Amino acid sequence: MKLLIKNGRLVDPHSRVDDTVDIQIDGSVIQNIQPRLEPEKGCRVIDAAGLVVCPGFVDMHVHLREPGNENKETIQSGVEAAVHGGFTSVACMPNTKPVNDNRSVTEYIIARARKCGLANVFPVAAISMGLEGKNITEMADLAAGGAVGFSDDGRCVMSADLIRKALEYCRMLDLPIIEHPEDHSISGEGLVNEGLISYKYGMRGILNAAEEVIVARDIILQDRIRSRLHLTHISTSRAVELIRDAKSNGIPVTADATPHHLLLNEEKITTYDTVYKVKPPLRTEADRLGLVEGVRDGTIDCIASDHAPHTRDEKDKEFEYAPFGAIGLESTVSVIYDRLVRTRIISLNRMVELMSTNPARILNLKDRGQVTRGKPADLTVLDLNRRFSIHEAAFRSKANNCPFLKWEGMGKVAFTIVGGKVVYASGD
Amino acid sequence: METSGFNQRHLLGIDHLSASEIDLILDTADSFVEVSTRNIKKVPALKGRTVVNLFFENSTRTRSSFEIAAKRLSADLINFNSSVSSLKKGESLKDTVLTLEAMNPHIIVIRHSAAGAPRYLTTFARSCIVNAGDGFHEHPTQALLDALTIRQRFGKLRGLKIAVVGDILHSRVARSNLILHQKMGNPVNLVGPPSLVPLEFERMGARVFYDLKAGVKDVDIVMMLRVQEERGAGNYFPSIREYRRLFEINAEVFATAAPDAIIMHPGPLNRDVEIETSLADSDRSVILQQVNNGIAVRMAVLYLLKGESNEAAH
Numbered sequence: 110m111k112l113l114i115k116n117g118r119l120v121d122p123h124s125r126v127d128d129t130v131d132i133q134i135d136g137s138v139i140q141n142i143q144p145r146l147e148p149e150k151g152c153r154v155i156d157a158a159g160l161v162v163c164p165g166f167v168d169m170h171v172h173l174r175e176p177g178n179e180n181k182e183t184i185q186s187g188v189e190a191a192v193h194g195g196f197t198s199v200a201c202m203p204n205t206k207p208v209n210d211n212r213s214v215t216e217y218i219i220a221r222a223r224k225c226g227l228a229n230v231f232p233v234a235a236i237s238m239g240l241e242g243k244n245i246t247e248m249a250d251l252a253a254g255g256a257v258g259f260s261d262d263g264r265c266v267m268s269a270d271l272i273r274k275a276l277e278y279c280r281m282l283d284l285p286i287i288e289h290p291e292d293h294s295i296s297g298e299g300l301v302n303e304g305l306i307s308y309k310y311g312m313r314g315i316l317n318a319a320e321e322v323i324v325a326r327d328i329i330l331q332d333r334i335r336s337r338l339h340l341t342h343i344s345t346s347r348a349v350e351l352i353r354d355a356k357s358n359g360i361p362v363t364a365d366a367t368p369h370h371l372l373l374n375e376e377k378i379t380t381y382d383t384v385y386k387v388k389p390p391l392r393t394e395a396d397r398l399g400l401v402e403g404v405r406d407g408t409i410d411c412i413a414s415d416h417a418p419h420t421r422d423e424k425d426k427e428f429e430y431a432p433f434g435a436i437g438l439e440s441t442v443s444v445i446y447d448r449l450v451r452t453r454i455i456s457l458n459r460m461v462e463l464m465s466t467n468p469a470r471i472l473n474l475k476d477r478g479q480v481t482r483g484k485p486a487d488l489t490v491l492d493l494n495r496r497f498s499i500h501e502a503a504f505r506s507k508a509n510n511c512p513f514l515k516w517e518g519m520g521k522v523a524f525t526i527v528g529g530k531v532v533y534a535s536g537d
Numbered sequence: 538m539e540t541s542g543f544n545q546r547h548l549l550g551i552d553h554l555s556a557s558e559i560d561l562i563l564d565t566a567d568s569f570v571e572v573s574t575r576n577i578k579k580v581p582a583l584k585g586r587t588v589v590n591l592f593f594e595n596s597t598r599t600r601s602s603f604e605i606a607a608k609r610l611s612a613d614l615i616n617f618n619s620s621v622s623s624l625k626k627g628e629s630l631k632d633t634v635l636t637l638e639a640m641n642p643h644i645i646v647i648r649h650s651a652a653g654a655p656r657y658l659t660t661f662a663r664s665c666i667v668n669a670g671d672g673f674h675e676h677p678t679q680a681l682l683d684a685l686t687i688r689q690r691f692g693k694l695r696g697l698k699i700a701v702v703g704d705i706l707h708s709r710v711a712r713s714n715l716i717l718h719q720k721m722g723n724p725v726n727l728v729g730p731p732s733l734v735p736l737e738f739e740r741m742g743a744r745v746f747y748d749l750k751a752g753v754k755d756v757d758i759v760m761m762l763r764v765q766e767e768r769g770a771g772n773y774f775p776s777i778r779e780y781r782r783l784f785e786i787n788a789e790v791f792a793t794a795a796p797d798a799i800i801m802h803p804g805p806l807n808r809d810v811e812i813e814t815s816l817a818d819s820d821r822s823v824i825l826q827q828v829n830n831g832i833a834v835r836m837a838v839l840y841l842l843k844g845e846s847n848e849a850a851h
Contacts, residue, residue: 311674
């Protein structure tokens with residue numbers, strides 16, 4: 110099966126291209142990229158005139174909930190949501206039931222995803238057995254089974270000794286340790302950002318310091334270990350500064366931020382709407398601006414959604430009892446384009462770097478995050494001139510806990526192509 | 538009785554009220570104070586209406602005060618008590634409230650340990666919702682009954698200085714009072730150890746003091762808060778002994794307040810922990826008057842809300 114994408118504007122930071130070209134796909138692979146290609150006989154043609162063709166977007170932080178919490182999301186509904194939102198690859202976190210702390214769970218996830226056949230699913234395995242923070246997992250075996258990184262997401266590794274050993278051990282695997290930076294002894298039972306708003310609205314707070322002390326700790330350890338450290342869902346401006354300093358001192362560290370931390374602040378929680386209950390919490394406007402600056406200047410490497418589906422009943426509760434988390438697979442591309450690119454805070458090229466090039470590089474997905482001859486044909490095609498509106502009825506995810514519901518703006522996913530197959534076309 | 542000017546459907550917090558609405562509630566309460574002095578302490582104002590007391594936290598004074606208030610207005614009242622732990626096991630708050638609402642109550646009075654729970658109810662319930670204390674957030678009827686007590690004593694609610702002393706961080710009483718007195722333009726001092734009095738409260742217009750004497754100097758009202766040992770006091774201050782030494786109000790410290798200053802406490806008291814027992818029982822203490830005023834204030838709140846605006850929904 111051949112597919113020719115004609116007249117699209119290709120934006121590929123990996124090969125430093127921003128030009129109108131035709132892309133010939135043969136089977137699952139990109140066969141040719143030329144200014145003008147004529148369709149061969151029997152070749153499907155997509156006229157991408159006026160559209161932007163990008164290397165397939167990679168969301169390096171999602172929760173697909175399977176195995177164990179299929180009432181919230183399944184691998185099937187998760188990958189449907191992914192391709193609907195323009196993501197060709199996702200990296201799923203290990204806090205499933207059972208925990209992805211052994212090769213059989215990793216292989217199960219990959220096998221299930223393969224059966225679904227929409228987006229590529231790359232499992233992130235646990236750092237510690239059972240996410241208990243005591244003993245490290247069989248990282249080499251997990252890597253051999255297909256794990257692309259290690260994280261105790263949701264539960265920060267509180268022992269500095271254990272994170273040191275994990276960083277050291279996985280150096281031989283060339284895979285990242287993905288840290289959820291949260292000092293649980295500081296965050297405790299906290300619900301929202303600690304400050305004037307938490308005090309006024311009577312909710313236990315989570316200090317910025319809960320994140321920053323772990324960011325600082327890990328950077329200091331990493332200065333000596335020089336393994337691969339990725340800090341996920343950064344939320345405070347001080348954490349951005351710490352990472353900026355580390356990078357300028359040549360310490361290998363990367364980081365991501367979520368759309369909700371980039372576009373929303375703590376004032377959202379004053380109505381006790383549980384859709385805004387996330388971890389780390391929505392921070393102050395000053396933190397948000399610091400984070401946006403980090404995305405702009407390169408301190409933050411990726412945008413990842415931390416897609417965290419919960420059932421409607423679970424979120425329809427007193428704020429204190431609702432679970433943390435928001436979904437983002439089906440809103441991220443549009444809201445980031447509309448609010449960060451269209452407003453000229455970042456360039457389109459930078460957006461593609463943040464959402465494709467860099468996450469693929471960090472997860473060591475050597476064939477992804479690029480539009481290159483001979484590589485898998487994973488493409489995200491955007492229509493920047495079409496209006497979007499985020500509404501629940503359109504979601505493929507089982508969940509609706511999206512903080513961007515009712516948002517409108519410009520920029521929609523037109524096609525999602527995974528391994529040469531059109532897995533989503535707008536208007537479907 | 539004149540009730541125009543009160544346009545609230547619910548009473549969720551002092552934050553939502555204007556100064557004139559607060560005045561109106563207190564004026565209305567004044568007339569109910571009189572009702573409570575009669576031989577037959579009952580008026581037919583809420584006859585045929587149903588009030589549900591929905592308490593998820595232990596409470597004697599607030600719950601019984603609402604109960605008496607409802608009954609003196611001739612409303613029908615049902616008490617629904619549940620510990621949060623049993624709720625966690627079984628029915629959700631939403632299902633509990635929807636079940637109760639199937640019986641067509643007009644007003645639901647809710648106390649809950651989770652901040653924002655009353656507001657959450659308003660997203661789906663048809664009844665008027667009255668906040669009887671939500672977590673550390675607000676306790677509006679307490680601040681209103683405090684205000685009524687202050688007004689009775691000083692003949693006014695404006696131009697007064699107030700100090701609130703103790704565990705500000707975990708006190709809904711402190712928050713509601715702070716907000717109320719700011720609406721009245723009264724300076725508020727917050728006094729306690731730094732671990733229980735975040736400096737951020739200064740950004741809400743209060744002044745923060747770590748020294749009791751400095752904090753109560755020249756104030757007209759000293760409001761003591763209960764030391765909540767159940768909150769794990771040890772995390773916030775080393776011992777009751779040290780707390781008492783620094784923050785217990787006694788006659789000597791109280792003498793630095795304004796000459797006709799009063800002492801208040803929302804109860805229950807820890808005698809000789811936050812307040813010297815002789816001071817609590819002195820003529821400067823209005824603690825029992827506060828309890829007494831609770832009934833009139835809650836009558837006023839129930840009366841003004843009436844459950845009228847949901848009549849169409851039934």
